[in-house]
Amino acid sequence: MENNLSGIAKVRANILNHLNTYQHSETIYNASKYSIEAGGKGLRPLLLFTVLEALGESPDKGISAASAIEMIHTYSLIHDDLPAMDNDDxxxxxxxxxxxxxxxxxxxxxxxxxxxxxxxxxxxxELTAEVRIRLVETISTASGQSGMISGQMLDIEAEKRATTLEELETIHAYKTGALIKAPVTAACIIADAAQEVTRRLENFSEVIGVLFQIKDDILDMEGNPELTGKNTGSDVKKGKVTYVSELGLDGAKGALADKVDEAYRILDSLNELISTAGLRKIVQKFAERDQ
Structure with a gap:
């Protein structure tokens, strides 16, 4: 896990080196660099590296894929914060x-x-042309209208009407979950994992995607802004539907515990096929994070 955490620094260095190499507008470079250097949790690259390690591959083989996913995640945050979207400062x-x-x-x-x-x-x-094409297909699908973009649109539309828990789960399966599943699928592509292993790991990623969002909603209510890096209660002020608004704070915490158990059960089923120790730490990190 510690080696993979250092890999996040490699990802950011790789992104900044790429942006600097192709710099033509200093303003765009500085604005792009600003949001990349702001840091963040780096959970998606960490997940990609940990899956690669579980599959017996060097995490370094995933630097470019992890960089791409982190760039897409950062772009989505820049746009989410705009006045026309969430209007965050x-x-x-x-x-x-x-x-x-x-x-x-x-x-x-x-x-x-x-x-x-x-x-x-x-x-x-360092990657074959076939692997690169498959990675582009996977990541673009996860971030486009089959994934994150549709989730964001559904989220905007949900602000204007009553939303059921089932609809909330659908929104976040696309808005948040798709870009958490992408690094897992990417790692399986790079490592040429067996089909059944890939299927179970993708199932695992879908569960921790929901887990991640539930925890996010809990932190929005009771997190420390100095740690989360954003204002507490912002979702409530905007009238957003969240797991807390639908289930209550205690109910959301119960749902979080259920997802933790489900994630561990999937990993139990993989014990004979891959090393799951690092992935168990990922579950714990997602569930216990304070930012």
């Missing part, structure tokens, strides 16, 4: 991108990170 403990650089530049910085993410994978000559 604090992200990762710093003023949001549009507060610092202006709305137009923030939009372009997000666009830049999205487009350059696929360039990072395309230029990774």
């Amino acid at each position: 604090l992200r990762r403990g710093k003023p949001t991108n549009h507060i610092v650089f202006g709305e137009g530049t923030a939009i372009l910085a997000g666009d830049n990170l999205l487009n350059e993410s696929f360039n990072v994978i395309a230029k990774d000559k």
Whole structure:
């Protein structure tokens, strides 16, 4: 786990090196760099590296895929924070991108990170052309209208009407879950994992995607802004439907515990096939995080 945490620093260095190499507009470079350097939890790269390790592969083989996913995640946060979306002024403990650089530049910085993410994978000559194509397909599907974008649209539409718990789960399966499943699938592609192992690991990723969102909703209510890097209660103020608003705080915590148990059961089923120790730590990290 510690080695994989250091891999997150490699991912950010790789992203910044790529952006600097292709720099033509200093403003766009600085705005893109600002949000990448703001840091964040790095949970998606960590998940990718941990799955690679579980499959017996070097985490370093996943640097470009992890970089792409982190760039896409960061772009989505820049756009989420815009006045037309969530209108937030604090992200990762710093003023949001549009507060610092202006709305137009923030939009372009997000666009830049999205487009350059696929360039990072395309230029990774350590991976075969077939693997690179499969990675681009997987990550673009997870981040596009079959994944994150549809989830974000459903989330916006849900603000205007009553939403059921089932609809909430669908929203977050796309909005949050798709980009948590992507690093797991990417690692399986890089490691050429067996079909049954891939299926179970993807099932695992779907469970921890829900787990992640439930914890996020809990932290929105009772997290420390100095640790979470964003204002507490922001979802309530915007009238967003969350696991806490639907289940209550205690109910959400119960649902979180259920998902932790489900994730461990899936890992139990994989014990004879792969090393699951690192993935068990991932479950714990997702469930117990304070930011």
